[in-house]
Amino acid sequence: MAPGVLEWPGHGTWGTMEVLDNQHLSIGGCDVVELANQFGTPLFVYDVEWVRQRIRGILQAVKRSNLNVRVSYASKAFCTVAVCQLVHEEGLGLDVVSGGELYTALQAGVPASDIHLHGNNKSWAELEFAVSSGIGLIIVDNFVELDMLSEVADKLEKDVSILLRISPGVEAHTHEFISTGQQDSKFGFDLESGQAEDVLTQLGDYPRLHCVGLHSHIGSQIFEPQGFTAAVFRMVELYRDGLALGLPLKILNLGGGFGIRYTSGDRPLAFDVYMDAIETALTEACRRQGVQVPEVWLEPGRVIVGPPGTTLYTVGTQKSVPGVRNYVSVDGGMTDNPRLALYGAKYEAVLANRMDEAWGNHWLRGGVEGSGSTKLVNRPLRDETGVPTPHEAKTLVLHANKMPVMGDTGVNGVLDNAHGQSEGSSLERWSVAGKCCESGDMLIWDATLPHPKQGDVLAVFSTGAYNYSMASNYNRNPKPAVVFVENGNPTVVVERETWADMVRQDRPLY
Ligand SMILES: Cc1ncc(COP(=O)(O)O)c(C=O)c1O
Numbered sequence: 001m002a003p004g005v006l007e008w009p010g011h012g013t014w015g016t017m018e019v020l021d022n023q024h025l026s027i028g029g030c031d032v033v034e035l036a037n038q039f040g041t042p043l044f045v046y047d048v049e050w051v052r053q054r055i056r057g058i059l060q061a062v063k064r065s066n067l068n069v070r071v072s073y074a075s076k077a078f079c080t081v082a083v084c085q086l087v088h089e090e091g092l093g094l095d096v097v098s099g100g101e102l103y104t105a106l107q108a109g110v111p112a113s114d115i116h117l118h119g120n121n122k123s124w125a126e127l128e129f130a131v132s133s134g135i136g137l138i139i140v141d142n143f144v145e146l147d148m149l150s151e152v153a154d155k156l157e158k159d160v161s162i163l164l165r166i167s168p169g170v171e172a173h174t175h176e177f178i179s180t181g182q183q184d185s186k187f188g189f190d191l192e193s194g195q196a197e198d199v200l201t202q203l204g205d206y207p208r209l210h211c212v213g214l215h216s217h218i219g220s221q222i223f224e225p226q227g228f229t230a231a232v233f234r235m236v237e238l239y240r241d242g243l244a245l246g247l248p249l250k251i252l253n254l255g256g257g258f259g260i261r262y263t264s265g266d267r268p269l270a271f272d273v274y275m276d277a278i279e280t281a282l283t284e285a286c287r288r289q290g291v292q293v294p295e296v297w298l299e300p301g302r303v304i305v306g307p308p309g310t311t312l313y314t315v316g317t318q319k320s321v322p323g324v325r326n327y328v329s330v331d332g333g334m335t336d337n338p339r340l341a342l343y344g345a346k347y348e349a350v351l352a353n354r355m356d357e358a359w360g361n362h363w364l365r366g367g368v369e370g371s372g373s374t375k376l377v378n379r380p381l382r383d384e385t386g387v388p389t390p391h392e393a394k395t396l397v398l399h400a401n402k403m404p405v406m407g408d409t410g411v412n413g414v415l416d417n418a419h420g421q422s423e424g425s426s427l428e429r430w431s432v433a434g435k436c437c438e439s440g441d442m443l444i445w446d447a448t449l450p451h452p453k454q455g456d457v458l459a460v461f462s463t464g465a466y467n468y469s470m471a472s473n474y475n476r477n478p479k480p481a482v483v484f485v486e487n488g489n490p491t492v493v494v495e496r497e498t499w500a501d502m503v504r505q506d507r508p509l510y
């Protein structure tokens with residue numbers, strides 16, 4: 001592959017990723033093969049510049065709307081001290097969902113007033129911690145919590161601002177395990193059964209709790225705005241009822257859920273599209289209900305940190321099941337990425353030390369004249385957050401009719417569709433397995449790779465959200481290190497766990 005900037009067809013360049021002269025993948029100006037050597041694998045690598053760009057893109061889209069919008073990062077997607085500092089520095093508030101996330105955000109120096117707390121089963125200790133820290137808001141999920149929070153507020157003699165989490169009865173088109181707005185959900189006061197109206201009328205019994213708004217979150221990895229607009233119309237009706245009861249409502253929090261690209265089958269929307277749809281729906285809903293347009297709060301998680309995260313693994317053993325499939329195993333797996341096992345999630349990957357063979361024609365490259373079916377274009381490239389990529393001026397793209405088909409179709413689609421470009425190509429279909437004692441411990445069922453060799457570095461893309469944060473120690477595998485890269489500098493922001501860490505909390509029986 002000619003050295004230069006990487007682009008994914010139809011998705012713009014991929015952060016700061018480049019192919020170096022030595023045919024290694026580079027992120028944030030760092031050769032990832034060197035990162036793997038220096039810090040070991042599995043390794044989470046975050047492209048910091050890209051995180052910044054994505055946040056700025058979201059904030060610009062928000063600014064372009066006529067709404068008063070506040071954006072908080074949903075730290076459940078990836079919560080460490082460093083990322084809390086980064087997103088706060090870029091102007092976001094923090095949405096936390098546990099005492100641990102709250103503690104992390106506070107340790108990062110985020111003022112408590114810029115944080116709000118979620119959770120469908122907050123403990124007394126978590127509520128006490130949140131209230132005594134002076135947290136900005138608590139999103140109350142159910143009647144039991146309302147009583148408990150009121151007792152905490154009385155005990156600490158503090159007033160608390162709250163939002164009510166409402167389950168608006170909107171089904172987002174996403175995996176059922178990450179859909180949350182439907183009536184049959186463990187989250188929030190249910191709108192359809194009248195629970196949500198009931199709670200509004202009961203708030204007068206809790207003088208220390210000040211309900212300043214309503215919250216709904218319909219799900220995650222969503223690719224269409226209709227779910228948000230449907231939620232807006234339902235929530236504004238309830239909002240009107242709350243105002244009529246004299247509640248000091250001013251906020252409508254619509255949660256997160258904005259989808260990202262994992263594979264070429266995914267079609268993320270530009271953030272402007274969501275904002276336009278929300279603005280139009282909210283303006284109309286408020287006009288119909290005769291209420292002032294509230295402040296809008298958003299809580300994106302995945303869309304901020306998902307694509308900028310890449311996981312590096314070292315290739316280990318292989319096994320061929322004749323006529324069935326080829327397995328290649330790496331030194332991580334469901335312990336650092338349980339998303340295939342949980343949701344059937346799909347990913348794309350390359351051998352980062354052999355980019356000349358990697359996907360030959362999937363990656364598009366810029367800055368260097370290509371050959372064959374490539375052509376030079378000059379068009380604005382924007383990722384889904386709307387940010388013009390730094391390399392927008394000069395990027396080589398393939399002819400559209402020769403675009404390989406990825407994702408569901410797997411390697412056959414790729415090789416068949418890629419015409420002459422794949423002639424002589426050594427690309428093969430590989431099933432990438434983890435190292436856990438579990439058949440379902442797979443990372444990618446149908447990866448398109450050149451024949452992998454022991455010691456190769458496999459880079460799996462778009463692993464920045466809900467991977468490290470859902471990592472486990474299954475089989476007593478230590479959690480990987482996390483490295484932030486920016487301007488050629490790698491910074492370890494989470495140390496690799498050790499085998500000794502695995503027994504640190506253990507107490508011997510004898
Ligand atoms: C209440 C709430 N807010 C925000 C988010 C963040 O979602 P996403 O990472 O899809 O933007 C979630 C997770 O789905 C959530 O449950």
Ligand SMILES: N[C@@H](CCCC[NH3+])C(=O)O
Pocket residue numbers: 076178180220221339465466470
């Ligand atoms: N963990 C899920 C998202 C859950 C969102 C939190 N409500 C995922 O990996 O896609």
